[in-house]
Amino acid sequence: MTAIAGRLAARAESLVAIPSESRHEEAILTEIRRDLPSLFEIADDRDSVVLALPERRPRAPLVLLAGHVDTVPIARSAPGRREGETVHGRGASDMKSGLAVMGELADALGSGDLQSDLDVGLLFFGREELPFAESALDPVFDRRPEIAEAALAIVLEPTANRLELGCLGNLNATVVFDGEAAHAARPWLGRNAIHAAIAALAPVSDLPVRDVQVDGMIYREVASVTTIQGGVATNVVPDRATAHVNFRYAPTHTPAEAERRLRELLGHPRATVEIVGNAPPGPVPTGNPLVERLQAAGDLAVGPKQAWTPVAEFGQIGVDAVNFGPGDPQYAHRDDEQVEVAALVRSYEILRAFLEGARGG
Numbered sequence: 001m002t003a004i005a006g007r008l009a010a011r012a013e014s015l016v017a018i019p020s021e022s023r024h025e026e027a028i029l030t031e032i033r034r035d036l037p038s039l040f041e042i043a044d045d046r047d048s049v050v051l052a053l054p055e056r057r058p059r060a061p062l063v064l065l066a067g068h069v070d071t072v073p074i075a076r077s078a079p080g081r082r083e084g085e086t087v088h089g090r091g092a093s094d095m096k097s098g099l100a101v102m103g104e105l106a107d108a109l110g111s112g113d114l115q116s117d118l119d120v121g122l123l124f125f126g127r128e129e130l131p132f133a134e135s136a137l138d139p140v141f142d143r144r145p146e147i148a149e150a151a152l153a154i155v156l157e158p159t160a161n162r163l164e165l166g167c168l169g170n171l172n173a174t175v176v177f178d179g180e181a182a183h184a185a186r187p188w189l190g191r192n193a194i195h196a197a198i199a200a201l202a203p204v205s206d207l208p209v210r211d212v213q214v215d216g217m218i219y220r221e222v223a224s225v226t227t228i229q230g231g232v233a234t235n236v237v238p239d240r241a242t243a244h245v246n247f248r249y250a251p252t253h254t255p256a257e258a259e260r261r262l263r264e265l266l267g268h269p270r271a272t273v274e275i276v277g278n279a280p281p282g283p284v285p286t287g288n289p290l291v292e293r294l295q296a297a298g299d300l301a302v303g304p305k306q307a308w309t310p311v312a313e314f315g316q317i318g319v320d321a322v323n324f325g326p327g328d329p330q331y332a333h334r335d336d337e338q339v340e341v342a343a344l345v346r347s348y349e350i351l352r353a354f355l356e357g358a359r360g361g
Contacts, residue, residue, distance in 0.1 A: 001085075001341070002345070004104070004345060004348065005341050005342075005344070005345050007104060008100055008101065008104055008341065008344040008345060008348060009082055009087060009341045009344065011100040011103055011104060012087045012092065012096060012097050012099075012100035012339065012341075012344060013080060013081070013082045013087050013089075014031075015028065015031070015091070015096040015099055015100055016080035016087060016088075016089040016090065016091050016092050016096050017079075017080040017089070018031060019074065019090075020069055020070050020071055020091065020126075021070065021071055021072070021073050021074065022070040022071070022072070022126065022127050022128075022129045022130045023048075023070075023126070023127065023130070024070075025048050025069050025070050025126035025127075026048075028069045029048070029050050029069060029124060029126070032050060032069070032099070032103070032124050033045070033050055035103060035106075035107075036050075036052050036106065036110075036122070037106055037107060037109065037110020037111070038110065039054055039106075039109055039110040040052035040053065040054055040106065040110070040121075040122060041053055041054070041055070043144060043146075044140055044143060044144050046143075047136055047139055047140070048069075048070075048125060048126030048127055048136045049123070049124070049125045049126070049136050049137075049139075049140045050122075050123075050124040050125075051121070051122070051123050051124075051140060051144060051147070052106075052121065052122040052123075052124075053119075053121045053122075053146075054109075054119050054120060054121065056119055057119055060117060060118060060119045061118050061119065061151035061152075061290065062118070062119045062120075062121055062149055062150045062151055063118045063119070063120055063121070063150065063151060063152050063153075063154065063290065063355075064120075064121045064122070064123050064147070064150045064152070064153040064154070064319075065102045065105065065120065065121070065122050065123070065153075065154050065156065065351075066122075066123040066124075066125070066153050066154065066155045066156070066310065066314075066321075067095055067098045067099045067102055067123075067124060067125075067155065067156045067325075068095060068124075068125055068126065068127075068128030068129070068310070069096075069099065069124050069125065069126050070126045070127060070128055070129050070130075071090050071091040071094070071096075071129065072090070072094075072129050072333050074090045075090075075335060076335045077089060077090040077334075077335045077336070077337055078335070078336070080092070085340060085341045085342065086338050086339070086340055086341065087338065087339050087341065087344075088336070088337070088338045089337065089338075090337055091337070092327070092331070092337045092338050092339045093158045093327035093328055093329070093331040093332045093337050093338065093339050094157070094158050094327055094329075094331075094332035094333060094337070095156055095157055095158055095325055095327055097156075097158070097325065097326045097327045097339040097343070097344055097347075098156025098157065098158070098325040098326060098327060098347070099124070099156070100344060101156060101325070101326060101344060101347045101348050101351065102122060102124075102156060104348055105120070105348065105351055105352065105355070106120075106122055108352065109355075114352060114355060114356065115356065116355040116356060116357070117357060118151075118290075118355055120355065121150070123140075123147070123153075125137055125140065125310075128310060131172075131276075131277045132170070132277050132278070132279035132308075133277060135310075135313060137310055137313045137314075138313060138316075141313070141316075141317050147317065147319070148317045148318055148319060150314075150319050151288075151290055151320070152285075152288060152290040152291065152294075152319075152320050152321070152322070153311070153314045153319050153320070153321035153322075154294070154321070154322055154324055154351070155309055155310050155311050155314075155321055155322070155323050155324075155325075156324065156325035156326075156347070157305075157309045157310075157323045157324075157325050157327070158325050158326070158327025158328060158329045158331075158332050159305075159323050159324055159325050159327070159329065160326075160327070160328045160329065160330075160343070161298070161300070161324070161325075161326060161343060161346050161347055161350070162300060162301045162302070162303060162324075163291075163294065163295055163298075163300040163301065163302045163303075163322060163323075163324050164302075164303055164304060164305040164322070164323040164324070165215075165217065165284045165285060165291075165302065165303070165304060165305065165322055165323070166214065166217075166219070166251045166281065166282045166283060166284040166285075166304060166305055166311065167251070167281060167282035167305040167307060167308050167309045167311050167312055167323070168219060168221075168248040168249060168250065168251075168281055168305070168306060168307060168308055169247075169248065169249040169250075169251075169253065169255060169258055169278070169279060169280050169281035169308065169312070170246070170247075170248060170277070170278075170279040170308040171246070171247040171248075171249065171255070171258050171259060171262060171275070171277070171278045171279075172244065172245070172246055172247075172275070172276050172277040172278070173244070173245045173247070173262055173266070173273050173274060173275050173276060174242060174243075174244055174245075174273075174274045174276050175197075175200070175201075175242070175243045175244075175245060175266055175271050175272070175273050175274075176240070176241075176242050176271070176272045176274070177193040177194070177196040177197045177200065177230075177240065177241040177242070177243075177268075177270050177271055177272075178191075178193060178196075178239065178240060178270055178272070179191040179192055179193030179194075179195075179196060179237070179238060179239045179240065179241075179270065180237075180239050181232075181236055181237055181238070181239040182236075182237040183235065183236070183237070184234070184235045184236060184237055185235070187237045189237075190237040190239070191237075191239070191270075192237050192238060193230055193238045193239055193240050193241040193270070194230045194231060194238050194241045196241070196268065196270040196271070197228065197230065197241040197243055197271075199268065200266055200267075200268035200270075200271045201225050201228075201243060201245075201266075203265045203266075204223050204224070204225055204245060204265055204266070205225060207222075207223050207265065209221070209222055210222075210250075212250035212252055214250065214251055214252060214284050214304070215284050215286060217284070217302075217303055217304040218304060219250040219251065219252075219304045219306065220248075220306060221247075221248060221249050221250050222247075222248050223245065223246070223247045223248075223262070223265065224245070224246050225243055225244070225245055226244045226245070226246050227243065227244040228241065228242070228243040228244075229241065229242050229243075230242065245262065245266065247261070247262050248306075248307075248308070249261075249281060250281065251281040251282060251283055251284055253281065254280075255278045255279075255280050258278065259275055259278060279308050279312060280312050280315070280316065281308075281312055282305065282308075282309065282311035282312035282314075282315050282321065283312075283315040284304075285320035285321070285322065288320045290320075291320065291322055293354060293357070294322065294324065294350075294351075294354045296359045297350050297351075297353040297354035297358060297359060298346070298349075298350035298353065298354075300324070300350070305323050307329075309323050311323055324347070324350075324351075325347060326339060326343040326344050326346065326347035327339050327343070328340075328343070
């Protein structure tokens, strides 16, 4: 194992070993804060956020490396450990592997081993795995308006070292169906709320996947009924049923347009639709020379992000943002979550080449 591989593996293993479920991020932020090189000044350190910025140079574009420090619950995932060329444990893929790469690049910049024509800032934040309304990013954007000066934000989400642009919007709704209770032997005396739910949700279950092309990339719009509850006993016509519907929509639509579409799908006289979350899609950055520079630095495959990520929040303040990180999305949130050390090394080398202005082959 090379020296850089060993350092990245050790850093990732150390970060995975720190529990950091959403709303419980202080321990990992303390470790990250402690390890920051003196090159970086902490510009914001509150509400589950650490923003570290260098002393700005005239005419040097600001690039932000951004990563969330929280994870989904540990559940049945194995304790963090390294086995050979693989780091296992909660957050290994999503996205403590990305945090490890950020930390190693910060050290190289701080020691002078890495020189760049770009000013590099670091943004670590929590609560990403929670509903959009609990975001830690929007508040820090309000507190630190200079973030909007960034020429590019690179969010080190798990992409298996592919460059993924934009992201889907994420709309969540609770649908309540009202009926009237009756004995199951005389159902005509009541109104079956579950039957109403079946009728109203049929258009969602029958909805085909819709492919939307943006700049040559295909985003797939999908709607799913993810939970349904109802009934009080086997011999009672239910007077109430509740379902949760999730709608993922392409960057070509606004949140308001997506909400109208979902309400049209769920139009039923006995259905009450409550929007409980609507995270906007991430715009696809076009014509940004830094995005082209990053792609060239690793000769990267470029594609769409078929999920929601914080690139959408950067887009809301006018900052171009992309997804690029070492974690493999297929392992995110799984009990066998893991990352290969080789993937850590590749991310580091590509981002280092990008910062140095080098081109890959």
